[in-house]
Amino acid sequence: MKKTFTLATAVLLLANFAFAQQRSQTQAGSPQRGNAPAAAQSTATKEEAPVKANTNIASRNIVPESSVITNHTVAINGKAVPYKATAGTLPVWDEEGKTLAGLFYTYYERTDISNKESRPLVISFNGGPGSASVWMHIAYTGPVVLKIDDEGYPVQPYGYKDNSTSILDVADIVYIDPVNTGYSRTVGKDVATNRFFGVKADIKYLAEWINTFVTRTNRWASPKYLIGESYGTTRVSGLALELQSNHWMYLNGVILVSPTELGIERGGVMDAALRLPYFAATAWYHKALPADLQGKKLTDMLPEVEQFTINELVPAMSRGGFISADERSKIAAKMARFSGLPEKVILQNNLNISTNLFWKELLRDKGFTVGRLDSRYKGIDKNDAGERPDYNAELTSWLHSFTPAINMYLRNELNYKTDLKYNMFGPVHPWDRTGDNTGENLRAAMAQNPYLHVLVQSGYYDGACDYFNAKYNMWQMDPSGKLKDRMSWEGYESGHMMYLRKIDLELGNNHIRDFIKKSTPKPGQAAKF
Numbered sequence: 001m002k003k004t005f006t007l008a009t010a011v012l013l014l015a016n017f018a019f020a021q022q023r024s025q026t027q028a029g030s031p032q033r034g035n036a037p038a039a040a041q042s043t044a045t046k047e048e049a050p051v052k053a054n055t056n057i058a059s060r061n062i063v064p065e066s067s068v069i070t071n072h073t074v075a076i077n078g079k080a081v082p083y084k085a086t087a088g089t090l091p092v093w094d095e096e097g098k099t100l101a102g103l104f105y106t107y108y109e110r111t112d113i114s115n116k117e118s119r120p121l122v123i124s125f126n127g128g129p130g131s132a133s134v135w136m137h138i139a140y141t142g143p144v145v146l147k148i149d150d151e152g153y154p155v156q157p158y159g160y161k162d163n164s165t166s167i168l169d170v171a172d173i174v175y176i177d178p179v180n181t182g183y184s185r186t187v188g189k190d191v192a193t194n195r196f197f198g199v200k201a202d203i204k205y206l207a208e209w210i211n212t213f214v215t216r217t218n219r220w221a222s223p224k225y226l227i228g229e230s231y232g233t234t235r236v237s238g239l240a241l242e243l244q245s246n247h248w249m250y251l252n253g254v255i256l257v258s259p260t261e262l263g264i265e266r267g268g269v270m271d272a273a274l275r276l277p278y279f280a281a282t283a284w285y286h287k288a289l290p291a292d293l294q295g296k297k298l299t300d301m302l303p304e305v306e307q308f309t310i311n312e313l314v315p316a317m318s319r320g321g322f323i324s325a326d327e328r329s330k331i332a333a334k335m336a337r338f339s340g341l342p343e344k345v346i347l348q349n350n351l352n353i354s355t356n357l358f359w360k361e362l363l364r365d366k367g368f369t370v371g372r373l374d375s376r377y378k379g380i381d382k383n384d385a386g387e388r389p390d391y392n393a394e395l396t397s398w399l400h401s402f403t404p405a406i407n408m409y410l411r412n413e414l415n416y417k418t419d420l421k422y423n424m425f426g427p428v429h430p431w432d433r434t435g436d437n438t439g440e441n442l443r444a445a446m447a448q449n450p451y452l453h454v455l456v457q458s459g460y461y462d463g464a465c466d467y468f469n470a471k472y473n474m475w476q477m478d479p480s481g482k483l484k485d486r487m488s489w490e491g492y493e494s495g496h497m498m499y500l501r502k503i504d505l506e507l508g509n510n511h512i513r514d515f516i517k518k519s520t521p522k523p524g525q526a527a528k529f
Contacts, residue, residue: 062185064091064102074143074162076169082111087416104183107174117221120171127231130428132182133175134406140499141167152500158404165509180426198432203238211247223252223520233259237438240445253453253519258465258496262439264476272352273313278466280305282375283340305338356388374495375461443477450527453519456489459498
């Protein structure tokens with residue numbers, strides 16, 4: 001991967017050379033030549049704005065505004081794509097213009113494009129809430145990906161490599177870390193956290209920040225897309241309407257990766273019943289189903305489970321204890337057939353199997369639990385007895401490979417130096433979840449904006465934000481059926497981060513690439529119904 005410093009960076013280095021010799025730590029926003037690879041010293045470009053330096057060296061205090069620019073090339077689908085990476089921070093202000101926080105971002109721009117007006121911009125968030133943007137940044141859409149095996153498991157030595165499937169060939173991308181995630185922080189302990197930590201507050205301040213970013217980078221003319229994963233789907237669904245209504249910024253697309261419930265009411269019965277197709281997918285993966293089901297392809301087997309769920313299970317559970325004993329027994333038998341669980345366990349729980357119990361029970365006789373976010377992963381508990389796993393087997397595996405890679409990448413490749421800890425997960429609780437109406441927000445934004453399209457991506461083995469609930473979201477968001485031509489869903493034989501599986505990394509990025517191309521209007525194409 002080729003990397004170069006800008007002239008502005010070099011000038012700044014020379015100006016601080018004497019002071020830098022006295023201190024071994026490197027300034028955030030001001031890379032030192034001695035710490036950079038030799039290839040990074042080869043050329044300089046003249047067009048970049050001056051880099052802002054951190055004068056508080058060896059500090060864990062946030063620098064609200066900083067930037068480092070480096071240049072690179074990556075091969076995507078066999079073609080060289082040159083790009084500029086900007087790693088830095090931009091402020092969050094209050095109503096009087098006082099700086100409250102600095103948000104860390106990483107911005108990738110393809111540099112061989114002359115017409116930025118027609119170049120799409122993808123604005124990327126992860127979830128939590130309290131999670132940094134690291135996951136999709138260095139494992140999905142960005143120009144580098146983790147060094148992991150083909151199914152997503154860690155390998156040593158840790159690291160990253162070029163991402164030959166990145167969407168950077170068709171769109172520029174900015175990855176944003178909300179307050180207390182990544183390197184983003186408030187400027188002091190006296191800043192009220194209720195400005196940031198809640199469904200509505202999160203959407204409001206991030207919309208303001210996006211407005212600043214789009215203005216600073218001169219991207220108002222560009223087709224714009226939001227992509228969010230997990231809680232990030234709650235965030236971007238709300239942002240779609242907030243940006244449109246209060247910033248007059250209209251989007252071309254929203255991509256929901258492993259979506260939450262988006263504030264869409266389910267009730268006890270629907271919540272319980274909708275889990276079954278996910279249970280069936282997981283049981284199929286672990287070869288826990290009867291031979292006739294196990295012998296089918298996953299995608300051929302699941303429609304039968306989905307039909308049973310909607311047409312039989314929901315009505316039966318709606319009547320609770322007032323169904324006959326015979327009907328209850330028949331329903332439990334079918335649930336056992338589709339879930340891989342003993343019929344006795346299903347009856348003992350009145351047909352309502354929690355996800356925690358499922359993760360603990362499915363492989364209990366083999367001495368394993370299954371993962372929450374990706375049930376392909378297996379864990380080992382202290383006791384086989386119990387009603388829930390001791391830990392999330394998949395998440396510990398992912399942190400194993402992601403944490404070293406992001407710290408290495410930001411410091412060594414993008415040359416952003418700071419003593420702040422990169423928060424994979426940061427303290428954001430209590431989180432105010434009142435007023436989550438984000439599914440309806442997204443529907444309203446689509447109704448008001450003929451350009452706006454939605455793509456949903458789900459892993460069949462995701463037990464936290466399962467694929468059938470994602471389908472249910474779409475059904476409830478569009479009760480009239482007038483928006484469904486602009487909504488699409490894709491499923492993958494992996495989990496919450498479906499892109500960790502090599503096959504699905506390529507497939508998922510190709511789906512996004514096609515979605516962007518499809519939803520970017522032709523020159524002169526009017527936004528009208």
